[in-house]
Amino acid sequence: MSGAPAGAVESDAARGIRLMIADDEHLIRGALVALLNLEPDIEVVAHADNGVAAVEQAIAARPDVCLLDLEMPGADGIEAAARILAQVSTRVVIVTRHARPGVLRRALASKVSGFVPKSTPAEELAHVIRDVAGGRRYIDPEIAAAALTAERCPLTDRELDALRFSRGAMSVQQIAERLHLAQGTVRNYLSSAMTKLDATSRHDAAEKAWQQGWI
Amino acid sequence: MSGAPAGAVESDAARGIRLMIADDEHLIRGALVALLNLEPDIEVVAHADNGVAAVEQAIAARPDVCLLDLEMPGADGIEAAARILAQVSTRVVIVTRHARPGVLRRALASKVSGFVPKSTPAEELAHVIRDVAGGRRYIDPEIAAAALTAERCPLTDRELDALRFSRGAMSVQQIAERLHLAQGTVRNYLSSAMTKLDATSRHDAAEKAWQQGWI
DNA sequence: CGCCCGGCGTGACAAATGTCACTGGCATAG
């Protein structure tokens, strides 16, 4: 928000990583801003409290690195990352509370450079930011391992389709219309998915599949 | 963790508020510890990443103020607060992501002194801690207003009974047995509760009632 | 080729769930 210093300093100036922070929780955002500003080689040049604002801020401030929370109103971190990277030459680090394997895959598909859970020690974060600013990538080893270990999804394509719509409280009727199928068919897929996932209701199944990052 | 300085300094020494911080997210806990330690009159003397550890730490370190996250594994913030206050002469501030009226009521019933959402600006937090250390109370005005505005629970006793069991996935059949009622009766209470709470399923209703602190 | 297997798709059926109309008790206002 503070005006850029007079003209010439470009983003790849030798000293100082220009950082943007986006997190919807004021307390945490404030703490991170203050904390990272203490690092001698990091300068927080912008911050936002939702995905849409994050994109605007990134375009305006052109930071070297963007630190995005995954869970944000408006546009989630990955969506914001995709939009930012499409328009600005920068690198993105995603921070998340619920680090599921599938999310990591989505994130990597959006070309983010870093992926860390909020269980990361604070000191480590500055380290990651420097790595990423230097052109390297950083993926939290725990999550990476989980993503690679994760058993292949046992669900069939159509089962996944049906499950996808089951989140967000659509009725079987509505799902059937949406997929151009008979109600019984949809129920069948859902039932089958429930069996495979050992769930007691389709909401439960959808939840579990989501946790695994399969939908 | 660090050993206490030689003997005599007691917790009500004139200078310095001894603070404990509990939050299960390492990143946030670390940021808060660092940030609040920067305040000249605050000293972070312990921290924990779950409710049980928080109680132990509080007993061991005897801080002046405990800052507890509401959402923690083990024991949630309010439970931890109750246990701490039963054994240590200290004051508790609860910090939470989802600030719902009912939670505030539960918290106050446990004699906590402060209640703030994570949307609080970071600068404000130190202020709150000083207030509380000084024996005053601080309740986030937004939440307080919401709690006072919140209409009285519209549910009848039996509806509440039925809802209580509906959390934890008991079937109508089982609830009926447990309450010595006919299944139809239970369904009726549940249905009525759903209408009153504008919910689409009994789980939904139970969830909403819980959110409000009614069960 | 003939066979079997796995995924897709369907309808019939049963159980669980939610809605409704109704009875009776009890308190309270008129």
Next chain:
DNA sequence: CTATGCCAGTGACATTTGTCACGCCGGGCG
């Protein structure tokens, strides 16, 4: 006293959900 309203309690009914047995198709395999 009577009327009114609220809550407890019940069963009949409609809807939704989950399970099953089945038919169809395409792709390996003996």
